[in-house]
Amino acid sequence: MPSTFHRSNGVCRSSVGGWRKSFRSFGLSGEAVRPWHLAGWWVHMVLVMAFIAIIPYTKLLHFVVAPFYIAITPEHRSGRLKPVSLEEVEETGRVGLAEVTDFTQRQLLSYDACTHCRRCEAACPAFATGKPLSPMRVILDIAEHGEHQGSLHGDIISAETLWSCTTCGACVHNCPVLIDQMGTIIDMRRHLVGEGQVVGSTQSALRTIASRGNPWGLPPEERADWARGLGVPTVDENPTPDVLLWVGCAGSYDRRNQQVTRALSKVLKAAGVNYSILGKKERCTGDPARRIGDEFTFLEQATANVETLSKVPFKRIVTQCAHCFNTLKNEYPDFGGNYQVTHHTEYLQELIASGKLPAAAAANVPTNSATSGTTSETKPAVGPVVFHDPCYLSRHNDGAEPVREVLKSKASGGLPIVEPERSGCNTFCCGAGGGRMWMEEQIDQRVNVARWEQLKATGAKTVAVGCPFCMTMLDDASKADADSGIEVKDIAELVAAALPDK
Ligand code: SF4
Numbered sequence: 001m002p003s004t005f006h007r008s009n010g011v012c013r014s015s016v017g018g019w020r021k022s023f024r025s026f027g028l029s030g031e032a033v034r035p036w037h038l039a040g041w042w043v044h045m046v047l048v049m050a051f052i053a054i055i056p057y058t059k060l061l062h063f064v065v066a067p068f069y070i071a072i073t074p075e076h077r078s079g080r081l082k083p084v085s086l087e088e089v090e091e092t093g094r095v096g097l098a099e100v101t102d103f104t105q106r107q108l109l110s111y112d113a114c115t116h117c118r119r120c121e122a123a124c125p126a127f128a129t130g131k132p133l134s135p136m137r138v139i140l141d142i143a144e145h146g147e148h149q150g151s152l153h154g155d156i157i158s159a160e161t162l163w164s165c166t167t168c169g170a171c172v173h174n175c176p177v178l179i180d181q182m183g184t185i186i187d188m189r190r191h192l193v194g195e196g197q198v199v200g201s202t203q204s205a206l207r208t209i210a211s212r213g214n215p216w217g218l219p220p221e222e223r224a225d226w227a228r229g230l231g232v233p234t235v236d237e238n239p240t241p242d243v244l245l246w247v248g249c250a251g252s253y254d255r256r257n258q259q260v261t262r263a264l265s266k267v268l269k270a271a272g273v274n275y276s277i278l279g280k281k282e283r284c285t286g287d288p289a290r291r292i293g294d295e296f297t298f299l300e301q302a303t304a305n306v307e308t309l310s311k312v313p314f315k316r317i318v319t320q321c322a323h324c325f326n327t328l329k330n331e332y333p334d335f336g337g338n339y340q341v342t343h344h345t346e347y348l349q350e351l352i353a354s355g356k357l358p359a360a361a362a363a364n365v366p367t368n369s370a371t372s373g374t375t376s377e378t379k380p381a382v383g384p385v386v387f388h389d390p391c392y393l394s395r396h397n398d399g400a401e402p403v404r405e406v407l408k409s410k411a412s413g414g415l416p417i418v419e420p421e422r423s424g425c426n427t428f429c430c431g432a433g434g435g436r437m438w439m440e441e442q443i444d445q446r447v448n449v450a451r452w453e454q455l456k457a458t459g460a461k462t463v464a465v466g467c468p469f470c471m472t473m474l475d476d477a478s479k480a481d482a483d484s485g486i487e488v489k490d491i492a493e494l495v496a497a498a499l500p501d502k
């Protein structure tokens with residue numbers, strides 16, 4: 001009973017006293033007050049109950065859902081996508097998310113937890129550069145569509161919105177209530193790919209990943225051409241390496257990135273590392289296909305690579321590609337491939353810390369003479385260096401520290417480092433992830449140009465990178481801004497260029 005409650009509660013008693021005073025001012029006192037007091041109590045109770053009842057239909061729903069969702073959500077690595085269930089695809093004949101009924105209860109619950117804080121939107125490189133994508137809007141559009149039948153694609157969420165995502169993960173990492181906006185977008189892309197709605201040259205990239213094992217469609221026999229004349233052993237020539245150097249498609253075929261692979265090989269040799277490459281046996285990890293939404297092409301690549309790797313008794317994989325690193329490390333275990341995988345920035349730091357790399361010939365005068373392996377062009381890159389953190393290293397895998405140790409070390413000449421406005425796990429994407437490397441970018445500002453401006457604003461003379469996708473995007477931006485005089489170098493090139501001559 002309300003009276004009992006009030007009598008036992010010191011805090012509320014004073015308020016009851018307050019009401020009694022009010023009633024007295026109307027000329028009511030003693031027992032006459034009691035029915036009025038009870039009536040007031042019930043009115044309050046009804047109002048409170050009504051308020052609670054309408055919460056699910058208001059923007060306040062997240063007050064209830066968010067704490068509950070956070071409590072039941074286990075820690076999840078944003079670099080690992082959940083595999084598609086082939087049984088489910090066989091059963092339903094559909095892949096990906098098209099209608100609200102395709103989403104799991106957990107996904108729908110997570111969207112109700114959205115607090116409308118816009119942190120995901122503020123961090124999103126697509127939104128910042130004028131693309132038709134707000135990760136918050138995607139989530140709210142799905143949540144608001146909850147009661148309706150029919151496809152979400154088209155009028156509700158356009159294909160252009162879904163293709164604008166670079167899968168950088170900034171939205172996921174900034175969301176206070178652990179919503180997986182990026183995973184939702186990729187799940188919806190899977191539906192578009194299943195329906196054959198793939199944009200631009202993405203279609204040919206997917207086709208040639210499947211047929212030739214690389215998105216450029218170049219012959220597998222040419223995969224190790226970058227190593228010609230360098231004496232880099234394949235696994236057939238050195239079948240028991242300590243390190244299997246996973247070169248990746250860009251490091252194998254793209255001219256600028258071939259220079260990076262040659263520089264890394266030079267460093268491995270200088271450090272006396274026992275290493276091999278797979279050569280023409282290596283194929284695309286499938287990362288671009290998976291992030292575009294083509295799970296089946298990814299599966300084919302992953303299965304073939306796991307089979308190849310099972311025949312080589314290496315101790316660990318080292319790779320200069322942040323995307324290959326992420327996929328081999330976080331996603332191949334789902335397909336039977338369990339390896340120790342190290343990104344080259346971390347491996348270089350290990351080599352330096354263990355004294356296997358000598359101090360630089362001179363302080364802070366990196367050249368690119370070592371990067372081609374055959375040319376002797378020498379351009380000192382003086383001045384401070386800014387490192388552009390790759391999303392797939394520094395955000396998805398929390399790997400921002402080793403590279404800074406490498407830059408500061410004597411082995412690279414003790415390069416002075418400056419930090420851009422967004423760095424480390426808060427980095428800003430180069431614009432190439434999620435298959436965007438093979439898509440036209442015509443709306444508003446290019447993401448790589450926006451990032452270039454942020455890096456340039458630091459006053460650095462060298463932009464250091466640690467991923468071939470970032471290299472391509474920022475090298476393009478530097479060419480469009482040739483007057484800046486800023487060079488783009490991979491961290492392996494900086495270390496290789498600083499090696500003393502023997
Ligand atoms: S993953 Fe990156 S690009 Fe995609 S929605 Fe999130 S923040 Fe935007």
Ligand code: SF4
Nearest residue numbers: 114115117118120175
């Ligand atoms: S960061 Fe999360 S909670 Fe905030 S608007 Fe985006 S999805 Fe909603």
